[in-house]
Amino acid sequence: MFDQVFMQNAFIAGTVISIVAGIVGTFVVARSYNFLSHSLSEIAFAGAAFGFFIGWPPLLGMVIFTILAALSIGGLENAKVRQDNVTSAVSAFAIALGILFLALGHTANSAATGILFGSVLGISHTDLLILAGMALGVFIVIFLFYKPLRLLAFDEAGLLLSRGKKTWLKILFLVVMALSVAISSQLVGSLLIFVLVTLPAASARYYQGSVGRLMTLSVFFALFGTWTGLVLAYVTNLPTSAFIAGIEVLIYLLSIWLAKE
Amino acid sequence: MSVQIVVKNFTAAFGDRVILRDVSFKIEEHRFTVIVGENGTGKTTLIKALIQEVIGQKHPGHENKKQKGTIEVNSKSLAYVPQFRDLGDDYPLTIRSFIALGLKSGLRPWLNTHEKSAIDQALKQVDLADLADLRLSDASGGQKQRAYIAQALVQEPDLLILDEPTAALDANHALALVKSVRALQQSRQIGVLWISHDTSWVKEYADGYLWLHDGQIQGGQAADLPDAAASQHRQEVNHV
Secondary structure (H helix, E strand, C coil), X not given: CCXXXXXXXXXXXXXXXXXXXXXXXXXXXXXXXXXXXXXXXXHHHHHHHHHHHHCCCHHHHHHHHHHHHHHHHHHHCCCCCCHHHHHHHHHHHHHHHHHHHXXXXXXXXXXXXXHHHCCHHHCCHHHHHHHHHHHHHXXXXXXXXXXXXXXXHHCHHHCCCCHHHHHHHHHHHHHHHHHHHHXXXXXXXXXXXXXXXXXXXXXXXXXXXXXXXXXXXXXXXXXXXXXXXXXXXXXXXXXXXXXXXXXXXXXXXXXXXXXXX | CCEEEEXXXXXXXXXXXXXXXXXXXXXXXXXEEEEECCCCCCHHHHHHHHHHHHHCCCCCCCCCEEEEEEEEECCCCEEEECCCCCCCCCCCCEHHHHHHCCCCCCCCCCCCHHHHHHHHHHHHHCCCHXXXXXXXXXXXXXXXXXXXXXXXXXXXXXXXXXXXXCCCCCHHHHHHHHHHHHHHHHHHCCEEEEECCCCCCHHHHCCEEEEEECXXXXXXXXXXXXXXXXXXXXXXXXXX
C-alpha cells in the first residue's frame, strides 16, 4: 500500500489536515462556530467551482472565497443582525454560485463530486506542497496569537481589549478558520467538513479539561479516523470520506454514551 | 497616598437621556470602594468608562452613547470580573485551566514555574485549591464566582473591578466572598471597585462608597454610607 505514490501523498495530506483540523476545531467548537464552519465550507465549494470555471486550481478558489467570506462575516459581527440568519443567506448564495460556476465552466461531474465529498486519493505533489504551506501559515498565526485566540474562544468576557483590537482578533480567527476549512475540504469534501473540524474537538470535550489536552485529543481522534479511513478505502475501493465520517461519528456517539455512564 | 482614579466633569448619555451629569470624584490607591445605586443610574457605564480609559479605547460605545469629561486611571494592570459570563452547561475546562486563561502576556503557549505558582496561589486565596481539577461547569454558583475572581488575580492586578459578583449568591456565600476579596485587597495592597446591590456589608468591609443617584455621584467613607442609599437597595432587592 505504501509503495504507491498516491497513497504516500494521501497519508501525508491526511496527517497535515488532521493536525490543522484538530487544533483549529478546538477553538471552533469552544466558540460554538460549528455551523459557521459549515457555511464556510459551502463557500469553499463555490470557490472551487469558480476555480474550475476560470481555470485556476480549485484550492486557490476555495482559499480566496473563504477568506473573503470570513472578512465579510467579521465586518458584520457588530451589525444589528442575527448571525444565524446571515449565515443561512450566505450559505444559500454560496451554493447557488457553486452550481452556477460548475454549469458555466462545463465542469465534469467527477470534479464536482471531488469538491463535495473529497478526493484525497487523487491529491498531487503540487497540491500537497500548497496544502503544507497553508497549514504552516495556520500554525504560525495560532502560535503568535495563541493566548488571545484561546481567550476569545474559551472566555470572551475575560478578553479585555478595545473594540477595534477585538474586531481584528475576531477577523483573524475567522481567517484561520476559513483556511482550515479549505484545507480540510481536500480530505473529506465541503459537505462533510463537520467530520474533521468539529466532531473530533466535540468528542474531546468529554475527556479533557485543559485547552492543550483538548487539542491533543482532538488531533488524535482526527488522525485515527483519517488513517483508518485511508486504509479501509484502499482495501475496499470505496470513498475515504465515508469511512472517516463513520469513524468520527462513532467516536462522538461513544463519547456521549461513556459520559452518561 | 497617591490617587488611583480621578474623574472630572464626566457626563454620560444614551441619546437624549443623561445618565451621569457632570460628575467628579477621586479614589486613592489601595482602597476598597463599593459602587451603589439603583438599576439604570450608570454604575456599569461608569466602570466601563474607567476600563476603556485603561485599555486605550478612544471611541466610546455606539453612536447613541455620548461621553464627556476627563478620566485618569493610574493602573498598570487592570482586571475586570464582568457580571455575566455565558460559558454554557458543557464548558469543558477545569477550574485550574479556566484560571490559566487569565495569563495573557507573552507568546509561550505553556505555563512556566512562576505562572504555575501564581495559579496555585490564586486557587488558595479563593479557597478552591481542592477543587482545581473540577470542571467549571460542575461547580456551584459561589465556586464559579471565586474562579472568576482567581482568573482576575493571576493577572496580578493593581486595580480589580467587579460587577455585582454576588448577584447569584445567597447571603452567606455572598458575605464569604466579600470577606475573601477584602482579605486579598489588604494582603496584595490593590484597589478594588465593587458594584453591589446588597449594601448590608459595606460599612463593615469596605473603605469607601460611591452612591449614584439622579445623575449625580456622592462619595465618602464606607462607615458614613447614607441610610437612603442602603434602604433603597433593600427595597429593590426585595422586589426582585
